[in-house]
Amino acid sequence: xxxxxxxxxxxxxxxxxxxxxxxxxxxxxxxxxxxxxxxxxxxxxxxxxxxxxxxxxxxxxxxxxxxxxxxxxxxxxxxxxxxxxxxxxxxxxxxxxxxxxxxxxxxxxxxx
Amino acid sequence: xxxxxxxxxxxxxxxxxxxxxxxxxxxxxxxxxxxxxxxxxxxxxxxxxxxxxxxxxxxxxxxxxxxxxxxxxxxxxxxxxxxxxxxxxxxxxxxxxxxxxxxxxxxxxxxxxxx
Numbered sequence: 204x205x206x207x208x209x210x211x212x213x214x215x216x217x218x219x220x221x222x223x224x225x226x227x228x229x230x231x232x233x234x235x236x237x238x239x240x241x242x243x244x245x246x247x248x249x250x251x252x253x254x255x256x257x258x259x260x261x262x263x264x265x266x267x268x269x270x271x272x273x274x275x276x277x278x279x280x281x282x283x284x285x286x287x288x289x290x291x292x293x294x295x296x297x298x299x300x301x302x303x304x305x306x307x308x309x310x311x312x313x314x315x
Numbered sequence: 316x317x318x319x320x321x322x323x324x325x326x327x328x329x330x331x332x333x334x335x336x337x338x339x340x341x342x343x344x345x346x347x348x349x350x351x352x353x354x355x356x357x358x359x360x361x362x363x364x365x366x367x368x369x370x371x372x373x374x375x376x377x378x379x380x381x382x383x384x385x386x387x388x389x390x391x392x393x394x395x396x397x398x399x400x401x402x403x404x405x406x407x408x409x410x411x412x413x414x415x416x417x418x419x420x421x422x423x424x425x426x427x428x429x430x
Binding site for chain 1 (some may be wrong): 357360374418421
């Protein structure tokens with residue numbers, strides 16, 4: 204049973220436009236959410252996070268939105284750049300608990 | 316400040332051999348996590364350790380897999396009598412503590428191929 208779901212295996216976006224990556228979760232005890240970016244043959248790199256007490260967190264071109272009632276979060280990248288092409292993983296944790304639960308990832312492809 | 320260091324980056328083993336993967340956490344981090352990524356899958360939690368203690372091994376296969384994080388030295392993920400299905404990327408991550416809201420930082424991964 205997947206507790207963190209990324210339903211789009213891939214997403215293609217034109218350079219300069221907004222990329223929106225979505226993530227749904229089922230465990231209402233999750234209270235901290237993170238996005239990681241991963242290039243082939245490399246480890247995941249932390250991108251941005253959000254605590255459940257917030258509904259938005261922004262860092263440069265990256266913004267994460269959290270809708271707790273819908274158990275949904277999204278990552279917005281604007282403007283999208285070629286270097287953003289990677290696999291993006293959504294992850295979640297329970298307060299004080301061990302480790303993170305990951306989604307299966309979304310492969311973002313930025314078209315020139 | 317070095318990040319999470321994993322070695323070897325690539326390891327090839329024949330079926331039945333043992334694989335040992337090492338992980339040195341970031342400086343100042345005392346919590347280590349191991350994740351596995353199978354082809355076409357996301358990262359799956361395997362085990363969480365602090366120095367000399369296994370805190371949560373709920374994601375570890377019941378047989379052939381073990382992990383340790385000794386007082387001195389790196390964390391080791393050991394896979395005995397490897398099978399083809401063990402071929403995967405194994406990622407180690409570390410964090411300064413386990414309190415909620417901590418970001419964990421990943422190493423570059425160790426790619427195990429069983430032939």
